[in-house]
Amino acid sequence: MTSGILLLDKPQGLSSNAALQRVRYALGRIKGGHTGSLDPMATGMLPLCLGEATKVAGDLLEGRKTYTFTARLGLRTSTGDVEGPVVQTVAVPHDAQARLAEVAVQMHGPSMQVPPMYSALKRDGQPLYQLARQGIEVERAARPIDIKSLQLLGTDGDDTHWRVDCSKGTYVRVLAEDLAARIGTVAHLVALRREAVEPFDAHPMVSLEQVLEDPGSVVLLPADAALPQLVGLIVAAADVPRLLHGQAVQVPGAAACARARLYTPAGQFLGLGEVGPDGVVQPRRIFNELAAQLT
Numbered sequence: 001m002t003s004g005i006l007l008l009d010k011p012q013g014l015s016s017n018a019a020l021q022r023v024r025y026a027l028g029r030i031k032g033g034h035t036g037s038l039d040p041m042a043t044g045m046l047p048l049c050l051g052e053a054t055k056v057a058g059d060l061l062e063g064r065k066t067y068t069f070t071a072r073l074g075l076r077t078s079t080g081d082v083e084g085p086v087v088q089t090v091a092v093p094h095d096a097q098a099r100l101a102e103v104a105v106q107m108h109g110p111s112m113q114v115p116p117m118y119s120a121l122k123r124d125g126q127p128l129y130q131l132a133r134q135g136i137e138v139e140r141a142a143r144p145i146d147i148k149s150l151q152l153l154g155t156d157g158d159d160t161h162w163r164v165d166c167s168k169g170t171y172v173r174v175l176a177e178d179l180a181a182r183i184g185t186v187a188h189l190v191a192l193r194r195e196a197v198e199p200f201d202a203h204p205m206v207s208l209e210q211v212l213e214d215p216g217s218v219v220l221l222p223a224d225a226a227l228p229q230l231v232g233l234i235v236a237a238a239d240v241p242r243l244l245h246g247q248a249v250q251v252p253g254a255a256a257c258a259r260a261r262l263y264t265p266a267g268q269f270l271g272l273g274e275v276g277p278d279g280v281v282q283p284r285r286i287f288n289e290l291a292a293q294l295t
Contacts, residue, residue, distance in 0.1 A: 145169055
């Protein structure tokens with residue numbers, strides 16, 4: 001494939017963009033983008049949309065995420081993780097483990113979260129982390145998040161180990177600090193790993209080492225693997241050329257919807273279309289690479 005989705009197991013120490021660029025060059029400088037940045041200290045699933053699969057990147061940004069993380073109680077850092085200096089020390093309650101288990105249940109569901117200063121969010125075109133490095137702090141509006149599950153896996157001294165299943169836009173660093181605050185102490189992240197990005201909960205990841213050492217062995221997921229939530233429609237063979245040229249086609253029995261996956265009778269993914277109440281499909285995002293092969 002020259003287009004598709006690579007589920008990269010991002011190594012620690014690399015930014016998401018640096019990891020993407022290494023993969024792009026290893027695969028022949030193919031165009032691409034990553035969905036859902038991971039901090040350099042974090043590891044785990046970083047979906048890379050390559051070639052025409054960049055057209056479905058927005059759908060992956062909306063997906064739910066699963067992380068495992070370790071929060072160290074009693075110490076707060078300037079960045080919320082191990083990359084910043086310690087700026088506050090607070091005693092850890094003797095019954096921290098029992099209290100944290102209770103607090104975790106209370107945090108399930110929708111809530112509002114204030115993003116950290118050390119984040120890629122921008123203010124007047126400038127990333128907040130750049131302002132933070134200058135010692136400047138600006139007001140940040142709270143944003144809605146949703147915690148589907150939050151589980152305390154265990155403790156090791158003042159280190160607490162967790163798994164969280166959460167909505168997009170959830171900052172795990174802030175979550176760790178909030179957990180600690182609820183039991184009267186502080187915390188920072190010492191480890192963070194993204195285990196899954198919806199809808200790839202059960203898919204294996206590919207290491208950067210494998211991509212760099214043997215790019216020919218890398219198998220990309222098809223672009224439509226990112227879109228299981230959309231209805232799939234088969235376009236009649238005689239209508240495929242018309243669709244690929246931007247013309248509307250009729251799909252008998254198709255229900256009206258804003259977006260649908262479109263396929264040839266042979267199962268080739270053509271792109272996305274909008275279905276009207278009369279079953280007429282308007283092409284909205286056609287995969288040009290396939291169009292060139294079929295026309």
